[in-house]
Amino acid sequence: MKKFVNDPKNYVAEMLEGVALANPGALRYVPAYNLIMRADAPYADKVSIVQGSGSGHEPAHVMAVGKGMLDAACPGDVFAAPPMDYVYETAKLLNSPKGVLLLVNNYTGDRMAFDMGKEMAEADGVRCEILTINDDVAVQDSLYTVGRRGVAGNFFVIKAVGAASEQGADLDELLRIGRKVNDVTRTMGVALTACTPPAKGSPLFELGPDEMEFGVGIHGEPGRERRAMKAADEIVDDLLDAVVPDLPYESGDRVALMINGLGGTPVSELYILYRRAHQKLAERGITVGRSYVNEYCTSLDMAGASLTLVRLDDEIETLLTAPAEAAIRVF
Amino acid sequence: MKKFVNDPKNYVAEMLEGVALANPGALRYVPAYNLIMRADAPYADKVSIVQGSGSGHEPAHVMAVGKGMLDAACPGDVFAAPPMDYVYETAKLLNSPKGVLLLVNNYTGDRMAFDMGKEMAEADGVRCEILTINDDVAVQDSLYTVGRRGVAGNFFVIKAVGAASEQGADLDELLRIGRKVNDVTRTMGVALTACTPPAKGSPLFELGPDEMEFGVGIHGEPGRERRAMKAADEIVDDLLDAVVPDLPYESGDRVALMINGLGGTPVSELYILYRRAHQKLAERGITVGRSYVNEYCTSLDMAGASLTLVRLDDEIETLLTAPAEAAIRVF
Numbered sequence: 014m015k016k017f018v019n020d021p022k023n024y025v026a027e028m029l030e031g032v033a034l035a036n037p038g039a040l041r042y043v044p045a046y047n048l049i050m051r052a053d054a055p056y057a058d059k060v061s062i063v064q065g066s067g068s069g070h071e072p073a074h075v076m077a078v079g080k081g082m083l084d085a086a087c088p089g090d091v092f093a094a095p096p097m098d099y100v101y102e103t104a105k106l107l108n109s110p111k112g113v114l115l116l117v118n119n120y121t122g123d124r125m126a127f128d129m130g131k132e133m134a135e136a137d138g139v140r141c142e143i144l145t146i147n148d149d150v151a152v153q154d155s156l157y158t159v160g161r162r163g164v165a166g167n168f169f170v171i172k173a174v175g176a177a178s179e180q181g182a183d184l185d186e187l188l189r190i191g192r193k194v195n196d197v198t199r200t201m202g203v204a205l206t207a208c209t210p211p212a213k214g215s216p217l218f219e220l221g222p223d224e225m226e227f228g229v230g231i232h233g234e235p236g237r238e239r240r241a242m243k244a245a246d247e248i249v250d251d252l253l254d255a256v257v258p259d260l261p262y263e264s265g266d267r268v269a270l271m272i273n274g275l276g277g278t279p280v281s282e283l284y285i286l287y288r289r290a291h292q293k294l295a296e297r298g299i300t301v302g303r304s305y306v307n308e309y310c311t312s313l314d315m316a317g318a319s320l321t322l323v324r325l326d327d328e329i330e331t332l333l334t335a336p337a338e339a340a341i342r343v344f
Numbered sequence: 345m346k347k348f349v350n351d352p353k354n355y356v357a358e359m360l361e362g363v364a365l366a367n368p369g370a371l372r373y374v375p376a377y378n379l380i381m382r383a384d385a386p387y388a389d390k391v392s393i394v395q396g397s398g399s400g401h402e403p404a405h406v407m408a409v410g411k412g413m414l415d416a417a418c419p420g421d422v423f424a425a426p427p428m429d430y431v432y433e434t435a436k437l438l439n440s441p442k443g444v445l446l447l448v449n450n451y452t453g454d455r456m457a458f459d460m461g462k463e464m465a466e467a468d469g470v471r472c473e474i475l476t477i478n479d480d481v482a483v484q485d486s487l488y489t490v491g492r493r494g495v496a497g498n499f500f501v502i503k504a505v506g507a508a509s510e511q512g513a514d515l516d517e518l519l520r521i522g523r524k525v526n527d528v529t530r531t532m533g534v535a536l537t538a539c540t541p542p543a544k545g546s547p548l549f550e551l552g553p554d555e556m557e558f559g560v561g562i563h564g565e566p567g568r569e570r571r572a573m574k575a576a577d578e579i580v581d582d583l584l585d586a587v588v589p590d591l592p593y594e595s596g597d598r599v600a601l602m603i604n605g606l607g608g609t610p611v612s613e614l615y616i617l618y619r620r621a622h623q624k625l626a627e628r629g630i631t632v633g634r635s636y637v638n639e640y641c642t643s644l645d646m647a648g649a650s651l652t653l654v655r656l657d658d659e660i661e662t663l664l665t666a667p668a669e670a671a672i673r674v675f
Contacts, residue, residue: 027616280642291365314608316645339674343403
């Protein structure tokens with residue numbers, strides 16, 4: 014296994030400790046619950062925004078904690094939902110008079126952990142609501158999911174509700190905004206290689222040298238089909254043919270376009286994908302109003318990418334452009 | 345070859361077109377010279393900052409163009425210096441009354457292209473100065489270099505002179521600042537896998553399943569030695585043992601610490617490296633004042649990382665914290 018790792022059992026804990034050490038004063042690490050939180054949260058005048066999910070998708074979600082984004086993230090182990098008591102303890106620690114919004118990517122394990130954690134926290138008097146994200150158009154049900162999976166489009170929900178909560182929106186308003194963003198967000202991904210979980214030490218599945226997994230999940234779940242490799246432009250065209258008709262996005266629409274790297278693909282290749290997507294959307298009469306080309310939600314070291322569209326309106330675009338901070342940053 | 349690529353001959357051009365499409369109004373692409381420039385550059389009251397170098401190191405340098413960073417980048421093909429006429433035409437296009445600062449990572453091909461391009465531009469009346477970056481402590485000379493190589497520490501030179509030029513510094517002052525930052529910056533990297541140039545279609549060199557290249561160059565040049573894989577913490581300790589004594593960084597120093605991914609390594613692993621480096625520096629009495637954990641200067645899809653230290657003083661830290669924009673961004 015060619016990885017920077019010590020004991021794989023400590024993979025998540027050591028990563029989280031690194032995130033906290035790199036952001037002194039801004040982020041706090043609570044080892045007992047795999048918890049990264051804003052150091053001065055919760056806030057009396059602000060709903061707390063919390064996300065769980067498995068690890069291995071970084072920067073989602075522990076590196077998305079910061080002002081205008083998440084107030085806390087409590088990940089599980091690699092590709093494992095957080096235990097329900099992590100969710101429970103996190104909700105209690107983040108308890109604000111305005112309540113706690115729990116964001117959940119739609120996987121059965123995550124939903125169970127959050128449903129139970131919410132129930133336990135409510136029994137302690139914490140007002141919680143759950144918002145489920147399910148932007149992946151690849152398959153209807155999946156290996157670990159009833160209904161569609163939640164993948165990179167999650168970033169836009171976090172960004173929008175994070176911004177709105179900073180502006181004082183209450184819990185009901187945040188639910189409305191989050192659902193609205195999720196409802197206009199669609200994603201599909203493709204894997205060129207499998208990923209290698211540190212504890213397994215070998216690739217999670219096999220892909221032939223000329224194969225790709227079209228519609229792959231971020232845990233390596235099967236997508237729509239195993240296909241022969243194609244040129245970058247053809248891959249983009251196929252992704253758009255899956256994503257665009259799904260909402261549908263139509264001529265006259267203004268969208269955010271995200272090309273998200275899955276962990277092992279360099280940003281140079283992501284821009285080659287971006288170019289084609291931007292051009293083909295223009296041919297359909299769809300204007301790209303905001304662009305996102307980077308890693309947002311990965312699958313460990315998987316080579317691959319996903320394409321996300323968000324239909325913009327003034328409300329969503331204003332929230333997406335609001336100031337934000339996070340552990341993942343350039344400067 | 346598992347890459348998002350069309351015709352490898354168009355790899356750089358399509359990437360650059362993507363960068364421009366994703367940053368309308370902010371960046372402009374001039375295909376004739378592989379040129380990405382700020383759309384409204386040059387500025388009458390500001391020295392223009394330009395970097396060349398080969399492609400394949402993205403986000404360096406085309407995605408580092410923006411306010412407070414580079415005014416333009418004119419890369420060559422993958423791992424190839426820009427032709428001298430690209431440098432010449434770029435210097436002319438970016439000609440400002442305050443002059444043009446040309447940043448060059450220390451490789452023989454790049455230095456030749458920039459020396460000649462500078463001479464040609466000066467014959468046309470453009471005032472140019474060259475600043476050479478050579479932060480890599482791994483080897484004294486290298487496959488394509490006389491003297492030390494320029495690698496990820498380049499980011500800090502760009503950031504500092506980019507900020508100072510926005511504040512009105514003249515060309516002599518920028519040379520002073522850039523040299524000062526380069527003089528207190530040291531880097532060393534390690535490769536866990538080779539990279540695959542698109543035009544070659546196969547890995548540039550062979551690394552056994554239990555081997556790493558300690559001190560690797562960003563074009564896959566040999567480092568200090570081929571070693572057996574080690575745990576992440578041991579790799580960090582070895583990198584620090586090479587980097588810290590070189591300046592040397594000493595007890596009482598305040599530093600910027602960068603863990604730079606080489607393209608195929610997920611950010612989760614980078615934070616595992618960061619954690620150890622931060623802790624071991626603290627044991628040496630060295631305080632990390634600023635942290636950088638991301639991809640800054642890559643080697644295509646190479647799995648690996650480099651560690652950079654910059655000794656901070658008030659002047660450098662103020663420049664590093666100044667506002668900046670670039671194509672590579674999260675929000």
